[in-house]
Amino acid sequence: xxxxxxxxxxxxxxxxxxxxxxxxxxxxxxxxxxxxxxxxxxxxxxxxxxxxxxxxxxxxxxxxxxxxxxxxxxxxxxxxxxxxxxxxxxxxxxxxxxxxxxxxxxxxxxxxxxxxxxxxxxxxxxxxxxxxxxxxxxxxxxxxxxxxxxxxxxxxxxxxxxxxxxxxxxxxxxxxxxxxxxxxxxxxxxxxxxxxxxxxxxxxxxxxxxxxxxxxxxxxxxxxxxxxxxxxxxxxxxxxxxxxxxxxxxxxxxxxxxxxxxxxxxxxxxxxxxxxxxxxxxxxxxxxxxxxxxxxxxxxxxxxxxxxxxxxxxxxxxxxxxxxxxxxxxxxxxxxxxxxxxxxxxxxxxxxxxxxxxxxxxxxxxxxxxxxxxxxxxxxxxxxxxxxxxxxxxxxxxxxxxxxxxxxxxxxxxxxxxxxxxxxxxxxxxxxxxxxxxxxxxxxxxxxxxxxxxxxxxxxxxxxxxxxxxxxxxxxxxxxxxxxxxxxxxxxxxxxxxxxxxxxxxxxxxxxxxxxxxxxxxxxxxxxxxxxxxxxxxxxxxxxxxxxxxxxxxxxxxxxxxxxxxxxxxxxxxxxxxxxxxxxxxxxxxxxxxxxxxxxxxxxxxxxxxxxxxxxxxxxxxxxxxxxxxxxxxxxxxxxxxxxxxxxxxxxxxxxxxxxxxxx
Amino acid sequence: xxxxxxxxxxxxxxxxxxxxxxxxxxxxxxxxxxxxxxxxxxxxxxxxxxxxxxxxxxxxxxxxxxxxxxxxxxxxxxxxxxxxxxxxxxxxxxxxxxxxxxxxxxxxxxxxxxxxxxxxxxxxxxxxxxxxxxxxxxxxxxxxxxxxxxxxxxxxxxxxxxxxxxxxxxxxxxxxxxxxxxxxxxxxxxxxxxxxxxxxxxxxxxxxxxxxxxxxxxxxxxxxxxxxxxxxxxxxx
Numbered sequence: 001x002x003x004x005x006x007x008x009x010x011x012x013x014x015x016x017x018x019x020x021x022x023x024x025x026x027x028x029x030x031x032x033x034x035x036x037x038x039x040x041x042x043x044x045x046x047x048x049x050x051x052x053x054x055x056x057x058x059x060x061x062x063x064x065x066x067x068x069x070x071x072x073x074x075x076x077x078x079x080x081x082x083x084x085x086x087x088x089x090x091x092x093x094x095x096x097x098x099x100x101x102x103x104x105x106x107x108x109x110x111x112x113x114x115x116x117x118x119x120x121x122x123x124x125x126x127x128x129x130x131x132x133x134x135x136x137x138x139x140x141x142x143x144x145x146x147x148x149x150x151x152x153x154x155x156x157x158x159x160x161x162x163x164x165x166x167x168x169x170x171x172x173x174x175x176x177x178x179x180x181x182x183x184x185x186x187x188x189x190x191x192x193x194x195x196x197x198x199x200x201x202x203x204x205x206x207x208x209x210x211x212x213x214x215x216x217x218x219x220x221x222x223x224x225x226x227x228x229x230x231x232x233x234x235x236x237x238x239x240x241x242x243x244x245x246x247x248x249x250x251x252x253x254x255x256x257x258x259x260x261x262x263x264x265x266x267x268x269x270x271x272x273x274x275x276x277x278x279x280x281x282x283x284x285x286x287x288x289x290x291x292x293x294x295x296x297x298x299x300x301x302x303x304x305x306x307x308x309x310x311x312x313x314x315x316x317x318x319x320x321x322x323x324x325x326x327x328x329x330x331x332x333x334x335x336x337x338x339x340x341x342x343x344x345x346x347x348x349x350x351x352x353x354x355x356x357x358x359x360x361x362x363x364x365x366x367x368x369x370x371x372x373x374x375x376x377x378x379x380x381x382x383x384x385x386x387x388x389x390x391x392x393x394x395x396x397x398x399x400x401x402x403x404x405x406x407x408x409x410x411x412x413x414x415x416x417x418x419x420x421x422x423x424x425x426x427x428x429x430x431x432x433x434x435x436x437x438x439x440x441x442x443x444x445x446x447x448x449x450x451x452x453x454x455x456x457x458x459x460x461x462x463x464x465x466x467x468x469x470x471x472x473x474x475x476x477x478x479x480x481x482x483x484x485x486x487x488x489x490x491x492x493x494x495x496x497x498x499x500x501x502x503x504x505x506x507x508x509x510x511x512x513x514x515x516x517x518x519x520x521x522x523x524x525x526x527x528x529x530x531x532x533x534x535x536x537x538x539x540x541x542x543x544x545x546x547x548x549x550x551x552x553x554x555x556x557x558x559x560x561x562x563x564x565x566x567x568x569x570x571x572x573x574x575x576x577x578x579x580x581x582x583x584x585x586x587x588x589x590x591x592x593x594x595x596x597x598x599x600x601x602x603x604x605x606x607x608x609x610x611x612x613x614x615x616x617x618x619x620x621x622x623x624x625x626x627x628x629x630x631x632x633x634x635x636x637x638x639x640x641x642x643x644x645x646x647x648x649x650x651x652x653x654x655x656x657x658x659x660x661x662x663x664x
Numbered sequence: 665x666x667x668x669x670x671x672x673x674x675x676x677x678x679x680x681x682x683x684x685x686x687x688x689x690x691x692x693x694x695x696x697x698x699x700x701x702x703x704x705x706x707x708x709x710x711x712x713x714x715x716x717x718x719x720x721x722x723x724x725x726x727x728x729x730x731x732x733x734x735x736x737x738x739x740x741x742x743x744x745x746x747x748x749x750x751x752x753x754x755x756x757x758x759x760x761x762x763x764x765x766x767x768x769x770x771x772x773x774x775x776x777x778x779x780x781x782x783x784x785x786x787x788x789x790x791x792x793x794x795x796x797x798x799x800x801x802x803x804x805x806x807x808x809x810x811x812x813x814x815x816x817x818x819x820x821x822x823x824x825x826x827x828x829x830x831x832x833x834x835x836x837x838x839x840x841x842x843x844x845x846x847x848x849x850x851x852x853x854x855x856x857x858x859x860x861x862x863x864x865x866x867x868x869x870x871x872x873x874x875x876x877x878x879x880x881x882x883x884x885x886x887x888x889x890x891x892x893x894x895x896x897x898x899x900x901x
Contacts, residue, residue, distance in 0.1 A: 599804035654766035
């Protein structure tokens with residue numbers, strides 16, 4: 001009688017739940033770390049963290065076996081959609097276990113000589129999962145695995161007919177399919193910590209051959225609960241642990257070294273067998289942008305048990321709660337590759353709020369390249385520090401998005417990033433108020449594409465709108481405008497003879513006199529049109545219209561005087577308690593030194609001693625531009641009187657209700 | 665119309681800022697008044713009320729007595745003007761220490777402009793502008809030193825009547841307009857003493873320090889400066 005009591009496993013296992021991928025294999029405890037399609041069936045809730053399309057492939061070998069060779073283990077494909085939803089599929093032909101019980105041949109009586117061998121196979125080739133993010137840091141997922149259990153009996157029979165006897169073999173196959181439903185939740189209470197819980201085999205549907213030998217080898221469908229955590233005390237170091245009600249568990253560490261490299265290690269234990277300390281694992285990985293490759297090695301401690309075979313008497317299918325990690329598995333080296341495709345990816349930053357500080361005034365839009373037009377509150381939703389940049393783009397009025405300087409944000413924290421804006425010349429052609437959409441985008445390093453986008457509404461005023469701040473009025477002064485240049489030169493040419501006899505030091509003074517006198521009787525004071533903002537005419541417009549109010553005239557004369565090389569300044573008077581009576585006039589630098597003051601006026605109250613741009617003290621003439629229609633002397637007298645009353649007597653400059661703004 | 669409103673507001677503000685009234689109580693000889701920023705000297709008679717923007721000038725034989733009614737305290741003060749002085753009515757007032765300090769700061773930073781310092785918009789400037797007109801006409805005439813002397817005489821009146829703050833400001837202005845006066849020991853001493861009286865100890869110390877380097881100081885002048893320097897230093901300690 002020949003008998004064999006060994007159960008041989010061919011080929012050796014692989015798995016279903018948690019250690020297909022090489023990164024998972026190296027870490028030992030991967031359950032709380034699922035953040036993409038890798039090992040998604042271990043924790044479907046983690047799928048919400050995938051970027052867009054997510055593909056992974058795994059192969060493995062069993063070192064130490066007689067003929068090791070790479071076996072295609074499987075592939076997973078995940079897709080994120082609608083921002084907070086994700087779906088993944090797995091096809092894993094390598095996720096199978098096959099046990100063979102060799103034949104027992106009995107030579108009995110001649111009428112019924114028979115024997116058989118038996119093959120038991122388990123696999124979980126297909127899995128699907130869906131996940132949803134309920135809140136930032138909180139997600140849940142459900143998954144289903146299709147498990148197949150199959151027993152094949154091979155029966156040998158010696159057929160004796162007359163003088164002829166020969167063996168025959170018949171095969172009887174019994175198959176059972178089961179859909180097993182799992183669910184999990186993942187919670188990130190703060191960026192450094194992730195906790196997760198899962199229930200496996202919560203629901204199952206079984207279809208197949210009832211009452212067959214399958215009953216002796218059926219895998220358990222008992223619900224199993226599992227919990228785990230991952231903690232990253234540092235951006236480059238994390239630890240993880242997991243524990244299941246089956247008595248199995250693991251722990252692991254990962255250290256991110258420079259150049260995209262990672263080093264991993266872990267341990268596994270199984271309290272159902274002795275010794276409980278079951279396996280150790282190691283792994284390395286490298287990632288860059290949207291691509292990662294990993295290698296992992298799982299080595300079992302008990303060489304007697306993990307040798308690829310068992311005895312019939314000790315073989316217990318109930319221990320196969322996990323097709324990957326179980327008491328009969330062999331050592332394994334896995335290699336994995338993962339790639340991310342699509343237009344979106346894992347967001348590192350999220351926009352929480354966009355604030356626009358005020359309207360855009362085209363005349364002074366240049367300063368918005370440096371002075372924020374608004375701010376965007378950005379939160380770092382990744383587990384690592386980021387450098388976030390915000391950019392603003394307004395179609396038609398900007399050539400390219402204007403990007404702000406990088407802002408460092410620690411995990412979980414939020415920061416207000418200023419929004420700058422470099423407008424093109426189109427904005428200065430806007431004749432009336434306009435409301436425009438502004439695209440606000442945020443990117444975080446090392447990413448190149450946008451992490452989040454938002455839109456905000458920008459009110460862009462007409463080109464003539466002024467915010468009332470005398471500091472921005474200078475942006476209306478356009479001394480290089482052809483109309484301004486033409487006018488000033490025409491006037492000076494017309495008075496060329498008289499100007500030629502003027503003392504050199506008084507040349508500027510004389511030119512200013514001629515230029516402003518040219519408006520005598522040809523200028524009309526006209527109030528601003530009723531609009532939402534103060535209205536300022538550009539110099540060319542004032543020259544054409546021959547009318548305006550104090551700011552229009554001041555801007556126009558400042559441009560004309562600047563166009564012939566004279567420095568000018570605005571004198572902005574906002575009487576205390578009477579802001580409605582605010583007024584603006586100007587100062588014009590004659591270039592005359594104070595000791596020559598008598599050359600232009602005997603009364604020193606008619607001029608102001610100021611330093612010019614070169615740091616030299618010179619005499620500046622106060623000019624009330626609204627009376628320029630009555631000639632230079634009237635404008636000078638009125639301006640000097642105002643200046644003396646407001647600045648010297650009223651002390652407006654030292655008390656802060658008079659401001660002088662240099663134009664040039 | 666708008667200019668009238670502006671002027672009215674300005675006058676209202678100037679009056680409110682000063683609050684004092686000045687009346688010509690007595691005159692003798694050539695005494696004239698220049699109103700505001702005009703360049704015409706008009707005659708003045710006893711009983712005329714002077715406004716803050718007026719300037720009074722006495723001729724070689726002229727004298728005047730002004731009565732200043734200080735509205736805040738209700739006090740009345742007489743200011744006697746000797747011959748050959750020019751005094752601005754806006755200088756016959758007491759400035760607060762804070763206003764004086766601010767005015768002085770602005771004297772130092774004459775180009776005190778509200779240029780937008782933090783807008784980050786600093787456009788590159790070619791800095792060198794070519795194109796000097798070599799065919800320029802005759803030179804301009806310098807300020808008349810006699811007028812400067814009248815102004816300095818007027819400043820002494822301010823000092824003698826206790827208006828130390830405006831004395832300081834006016835002396836500095838005369839020095840700017842008539843640089844030659846700043847080389848005279850007596851004028852510098854007037855400035856330094858006004859600074860001391862106006863409680864500008866640090867400025868006075870600096871001024872005495874600068875005076876000690878003036879050329880041609882006599883022994884007594886040097887001793888006076890050294891004594892004041894020592895006294896001010898001791899006071900600071």
